[in-house]
Amino acid sequence: MKYYHSISIQDCGEPLVTIPLEKFSIELPHPYEKLGAIYQGKSPYYLRKGVLDALLNAQTYLHQEYPGWNIQIFDAYRPVQVQQFMVDYTFNLVIKEQKLILENLTIQEQQAIWEKVYQIWAIPSDDHATPPPHSTGAAIDITLVDNQGNSLNMGGEIDELSGRSHPNFYINSSSKIERTYHQRREILNKIMTQAGFCRHPKEWWHFSLGDQIWAWQKGESIARYGRII
Template identity: 30%
Template structure:
């Protein structure tokens, strides 16, 4: 499993294509959830190419199933704040080695210098039914915040057949549009960032911090 703290990630060059951020709400087939709303509304934006791919992924879903986006773009300041908070949580649990703190923190919060959300390249998302109810994914989005780390990995053992099927459905529609999953978080998918480039073998990231 490659974590975002892996030195190979930061070594990936960035050749930013210059695409602007786009508003997720402009795609009617995708629902935007307000739980991570920030003052400037950044959470509801991703790069234009990412949004286009999300729209195409949504078209691949069965009738009555929709994508529910929890968060898109995130400022570097907010990313750094979240990383520091998670490091402190780990420090209180007894971990003191700086390298180990960084490694374990990056399982759930990216170091700011390589963060896919800061590039507008990542989305945290899940699936909902026609009534807007979230499907059973075997764990909640951002479950690491509530101590439910066990269910956070995409391939977490012990999932019910229903949860496994729903995760696989989400994965199929996104992978067919070029997205990659961060394997410690079933809900986190990205396209065009450094992590994506490393996983797919692309020569460079097409989206850098914005």
């Protein structure tokens, strides 16, 4: 259970709609598809209608302050089976990076790795009361590109398992470049919150609107978006 799972869900029935990719910057093929994730005919570039409308507003706010810049969409709708794939992939990646052998690990050592994985990744739950945020169509992972089409360095990679993923990791840094990272994260946060989104407390790239995390952050008792199969 995550802290936000205490929030009840009353799905409003709003449909998933296609993100107009020509209005944003994207990476093709999709990052998780490159790793082998299978969407089974579904697309990662979908959002709930109200969430997409808010994202388009955020893009407008960005253009008003930084002409030529764009939101770059990393990931949006994520079926539960893709969530499971990425959780397993990340677990195996940690083992590989630490040069460990799974068969030699104790249950406690494996559990410690899982706990690290779940610092970033939501549990791929099939329970409709505890859906992964991206499986609701109400969450999106994004970054920024400048007016030359270059992805801006935000001081950490999306999905990175480190303290650098925390939104305010660089807030007290005396380094000029690290202050720039924080300023860029704040630009992203400003346009998204202006459009109605909330930023994930532990992920600078993750924003949602209407799901359980959003409701928890807003002090709402009910989320309007639940899991979409």
